[in-house]
Amino acid sequence: xxxxxxxxxxxxxxxxxxxxxxxxxxxxxxxxxxxxxxxxxxxxxxxxxxxxxxxxxxxxxxxxxxxxxxxxxxxxxxxxxxxxxxxxxxxxxxxxxxxxxxxxxxxxxxxxxxxxxxxxxxxxxxxxxxxxxxxxxxxxxxxxxxxxxxxxxxxxxxxxxxxxxxxxxxxxxxxxxxxxxxxxxxxxxxxxxxxxxxxxxxxxxxxxxxxxxxxxxxxxxxxxxxxxxxxxxxxxxxxxxxxxxxxxxxxxxxxxxxxxxxxxxxxxxxxxxxxxxxx
Numbered sequence: 001x002x003x004x005x006x007x008x009x010x011x012x013x014x015x016x017x018x019x020x021x022x023x024x025x026x027x028x029x030x031x032x033x034x035x036x037x038x039x040x041x042x043x044x045x046x047x048x049x050x051x052x053x054x055x056x057x058x059x060x061x062x063x064x065x066x067x068x069x070x071x072x073x074x075x076x077x078x079x080x081x082x083x084x085x086x087x088x089x090x091x092x093x094x095x096x097x098x099x100x101x102x103x104x105x106x107x108x109x110x111x112x113x114x115x116x117x118x119x120x121x122x123x124x125x126x127x128x129x130x131x132x133x134x135x136x137x138x139x140x141x142x143x144x145x146x147x148x149x150x151x152x153x154x155x156x157x158x159x160x161x162x163x164x165x166x167x168x169x170x171x172x173x174x175x176x177x178x179x180x181x182x183x184x185x186x187x188x189x190x191x192x193x194x195x196x197x198x199x200x201x202x203x204x205x206x207x208x209x210x211x212x213x214x215x216x217x218x219x220x221x222x223x224x225x226x227x228x229x230x231x232x233x234x235x236x237x238x239x240x241x242x243x244x245x246x247x248x249x250x251x252x253x254x255x256x257x258x259x260x261x262x263x264x265x266x267x268x269x270x271x272x273x274x275x276x277x278x279x
Contacts, residue, residue: 006080006116008065009072014117022101029155030107031098032056037250038081038091039124045249046074048212053097056151062099062112080116090121092250098154121250128273132257132266133172133246135186137235138162142179143207149184150210162187173246173256178207183233189246189254190214193233194268196242203230213247220275226268238262245269252276 004011024030034053037044050070057064073095081091096115102108141158143149158176166174166187175191178184185191185208193200199221202208221228238244243264244256253273255266 001083004080004083006076006114008113008115009076011080011083020101023098024101024107025096025098025154028105029153030060031062031096031112031154032060033094033096033152033154035152035249036077036093036095037121038077038093038118039089041078041081041087043074043077043093045212045216046070046077048215049073049095049249052151052210052212053095056153057097057112059147059151060099060153061110062097063110064097064112065114076114076116080118084118085120088124090124092119092121093117096154125277126252126273128266128270129251129254132255132264134258135173135175135244135256136169136171136260137183138165138174138176140165142181143176143184145178145180145205145207149178149207150204152209159187173254176207177235180206180232182206183235183238184208185211186246189248189251191233192217192245192247193237193241194243194245195237195240197226198229199226199268200229200231200233200237202233206232211247211249213249213252216276216279217247217253217272220272220279224271224275243268245272 003014005014005017034049036049050073077093085091094117097112099107100109100111100113141161162174162176173186175186176184183202184206190208190211204210218228238259239262246254253269255269256264
């Protein structure tokens with residue numbers, strides 16, 4: 001079967017599909033998106049993704065289609081997944097929501113369109129990376145500490161520049177800082193720092209994305225007996241840590257082996273990913 005995309009809930013062939021040159025997401029980054037894992041016919045953490053989607057839409061004054069609710073959100077995702085993939089396949093889904101065209105910086109409308117795309121993932125379940133990641137801090141640009149930094153907007157230049165830095169430095173990932181020069185997150189993940197039985201992650205007011213997997217891991221870590229702290233994190237704390245790991249909805253947990261000269265273990269990350277797979 002030809003690969004399809006879902007455009008406002010209607011399946012269309014991916015080949016030949018195009019957006020208008022006046023598309024506001026293309027012109028102004030006027031939109032947001034969710035990256036979602038689907039596996040065994042189930043949309044993982046669908047309630048958390050839909051809650052974040054609606055929260056971001058309200059913040060950007062985007063109007064979802066009339067009557068669009070959590071059930072339709074899940075149904076639309078599963079429909080495109082069933083068409084493009086086998087049910088047993090692990091699938092990466094991108095759900096993009098953008099304001100309908102019209103106007104320049106000031107929109108004419110607040111109604112929005114959504115687009116769902118899928119791609120196949122390797123393996124099943126969450127698997128801890130065999131080789132730990134090498135990371136460093138990206139300091140050329142800063143994420144501002146305000147509410148827009150907490151949502152996954154279509155405006156992503158700082159992540160693009162961080163990705164170029166990562167590539168130039170031959171790193172696996174890099175850590176972004178906020179306008180107070182404190183750690184915020186990684187390029188596509190939230191940051192966790194382990195010190196003994198404490199697990200520390202930058203609080204939402206530190207300009208990190210309010211990650212779905214971040215919220216899941218906070219709950220799991222607390223249930224596993226860790227003391228979880230959401231607070232500002234400084235770069236100098238990283239060499240003092242026992243472990244560092246990153247989280248997102250697709251990979252679950254990815255452990256870091258090195259920050260500059262410092263090397264880490266992954267004992268806590270192994271424990272948490274086992275608990276995650278049992279959820």
